[in-house]
Amino acid sequence: MNRRFYLLPLLFILLWAGEGEGDASSDTEIIKKLVGKGYDWRVRPPGINLTIPGTHGAVIVTVNMLIRSISKIDDVNMEYSVQLTFREEWVDGRLAYGLPGDDTPPFLILTAGQQIWMPDSFFQNEKQAHKHDIDKPNVLIRIHRDGLILYSVRISMVLSCPMHLQYYPMDVQTCLIDLASYAYTTNDIEYQWKKDKPVQLKNGLHSSLPSFQLNNVYTDLCTSKTNTGTYSCLRTILELRRQFSYYLLQLYIPSTMLVIVSWVSFWLDRGAVPARVTLGVTTLLTMTTQASGINAKLPPVSYTKAIDVWIGACLTFIFGALLEFAWVTYISSRSFYKRKKICSSRNSLLVETRQALIIPNTVVANFTEQPTDEVEMGLTDAPDVWVRHQNNGKTVTEVNGLLNHTNDGSGELIIIDSKHKNRRYVLWNNFKNLRLVRWARRRLDVDDNAKRADLISRVMFPTLFLIFNFIYWTKYSQYHVPAAI
Known part of the structure; x- marks a missing residue:
C-alpha cells in the first residue's frame, strides 16, 4: 500500500515531462520546417501589396x-x-x-x-x-x-x-x-x-x-x-x-566679481602704486586663466560664441581699469612738473588760462582805444578786455569803451578772446547750466586732474558694464533652435 502511494506522484511527474517534451518537439518541428531546405534567408521576402505584380512591392x-x-x-x-x-x-x-x-x-x-x-x-x-x-x-x-x-x-x-x-x-x-x-x-x-x-x-x-x-x-x-x-x-x-546654472555659478558670477574687484583701484589713492598694480594684474591674470579653462572644453570654431563676447568684455573692463591707473599716474606726474614750472616763473607778466590771458598786479592806465598788438599776444580781432580791482574784487570795468581810472589802483588785466562768444560757446554754456550737469561739475570740481579721472571712472565703468549686460542678455537670451539638416 505504501509502495503505491510513492509511485503515483512519480507517474504524474513523468506524464507532465512527457507533455513538455511533446510541446518543445512540436515547436522545433515547426521551426525546422520553416527554415528547412525550401527557405533561402539570402533572398528578401515578397511585399504585401498584391496589386503589384512580381515581388508585390517593397x-x-x-x-x-x-x-x-x-x-x-x-x-x-x-x-x-x-x-x-x-x-x-x-x-x-x-x-x-x-x-x-x-x-x-x-x-x-x-x-x-x-x-x-x-x-x-x-x-x-x-x-x-x-x-x-x-x-x-x-x-x-x-x-x-x-x-x-x-x-x-x-x-x-x-x-x-x-x-x-x-x-x-x-x-x-x-x-x-x-x-x-x-x-x-x-x-x-x-x-x-x-x-x-x-x-x-x-x-x-x-x-x-x-x-x-x-x-x-x-x-x-x-x-x-x-x-x-x-x-x-x-x-x-x-x-x-x-543647463545654464553650471555656467552661471562657475563663469558668469565669478567673472563679474573680478570686474567689480578691478574697480576697487579707483577708490585707492594714486600714490598706492603697488596696491593698484597688484590688484589690476591679479584680476587680469585670473580672468585669463578662467577664459583658458573654458576654451579648453570647446572646439576651435571659426565664429564668435556668446562666451567669447562675455570673456572679451570682462577682459576689456579689467584691462581698462589697469590703463586708467597708468593714465592717472601720468597726468599726476605731469601736473606735478607743471606746477613746479609755474612756481619758478611766478613773477612773469602773463599767466595763460583756458578762458583768458591774466596780467596780475598791474597798474591800470587810462585806455581810450583798443589795446596794442603787444598786449593782445596773438589773439583774434576785437578781444574783450576787463579790469578787476584788487581793492574791490567784485568791481569790473570794461576797457573796450572809455575807461576812467586812477593810476594808483592795482588790479588784474584780463583779456578774453572773442572766439568764446560764438554759437558753440553759447550752447556749451547752456549745457553747463543744466541741473544734472551742475551737480556733476560740483562733484568733480577738484583742482587735481588725477583725482578727477578717478571720480569719473567710478561712475563711467559701472555704467558701461550695466549697458553691456543689458545688450548682451537681450541678444543671447533669445535663442532660436536651428533646423536639423
Whole structure:
C-alpha cells in the first residue's frame, strides 16, 4: 500500500515531462520546417501589396525604439553616446505557419544559429557601436503564425552630432539618429515609423543628463537619393538644451566679481602704486586663466560664441581699469612738473588760462582805444578786455569803451578772446547750466586732474558694464533652435 502511494506522484511527474517534451518537439518541428531546405534567408521576402505584380512591392519595415540613456555629450568632438532598444517588424510570408484560431502556438522564438532574412539596417551617423552580450546576447527574434517577425536588440552607440555654438552656453542642440538601409533601395525596403509611440523614453531620461536637458523628441523622414539609388531613411531628432546654472555659478558670477574687484583701484589713492598694480594684474591674470579653462572644453570654431563676447568684455573692463591707473599716474606726474614750472616763473607778466590771458598786479592806465598788438599776444580781432580791482574784487570795468581810472589802483588785466562768444560757446554754456550737469561739475570740481579721472571712472565703468549686460542678455537670451539638416 505504501509502495503505491510513492509511485503515483512519480507517474504524474513523468506524464507532465512527457507533455513538455511533446510541446518543445512540436515547436522545433515547426521551426525546422520553416527554415528547412525550401527557405533561402539570402533572398528578401515578397511585399504585401498584391496589386503589384512580381515581388508585390517593397517590404514594409516598421520601426520603433526605446531610448534607455543618453550620456557623454562631447562638445569638442561633437558626438554623444546613446543606449537604446531597437525594434523592427516586417512580414515574411514564407515563415507563416498557422491560421488565426488554430492550435498552433501564437509565436516562436528563434535561437542563435537559426538564420532568417533581415533588413540590412544601419545608422548613418554612427561612429562606434556594439551589441550587449551579458549575460546572454540581448537579441530577440520572434516569428508570429501569420509571418510577422519582430526583431529587437539592445545596442550602445556613439553618434555624431554637429553643433552650433554661436549662443554657447545658452544654446540648444539638435542631435540625430538616422536609420536607413545600406543596400536595398526604396523598391525593395521602405521604412515606416510605428504609429503608436514610435520613440519611447525611459522614465527620468529628461533630467538625467549632467549638462543638458532633453526638451523634446520627435520623428521625421530623411530619404536620400544617391548615385546608386534612392534609400528609405528614418530620423529621430533629440532637442537638447544646455543647463545654464553650471555656467552661471562657475563663469558668469565669478567673472563679474573680478570686474567689480578691478574697480576697487579707483577708490585707492594714486600714490598706492603697488596696491593698484597688484590688484589690476591679479584680476587680469585670473580672468585669463578662467577664459583658458573654458576654451579648453570647446572646439576651435571659426565664429564668435556668446562666451567669447562675455570673456572679451570682462577682459576689456579689467584691462581698462589697469590703463586708467597708468593714465592717472601720468597726468599726476605731469601736473606735478607743471606746477613746479609755474612756481619758478611766478613773477612773469602773463599767466595763460583756458578762458583768458591774466596780467596780475598791474597798474591800470587810462585806455581810450583798443589795446596794442603787444598786449593782445596773438589773439583774434576785437578781444574783450576787463579790469578787476584788487581793492574791490567784485568791481569790473570794461576797457573796450572809455575807461576812467586812477593810476594808483592795482588790479588784474584780463583779456578774453572773442572766439568764446560764438554759437558753440553759447550752447556749451547752456549745457553747463543744466541741473544734472551742475551737480556733476560740483562733484568733480577738484583742482587735481588725477583725482578727477578717478571720480569719473567710478561712475563711467559701472555704467558701461550695466549697458553691456543689458545688450548682451537681450541678444543671447533669445535663442532660436536651428533646423536639423
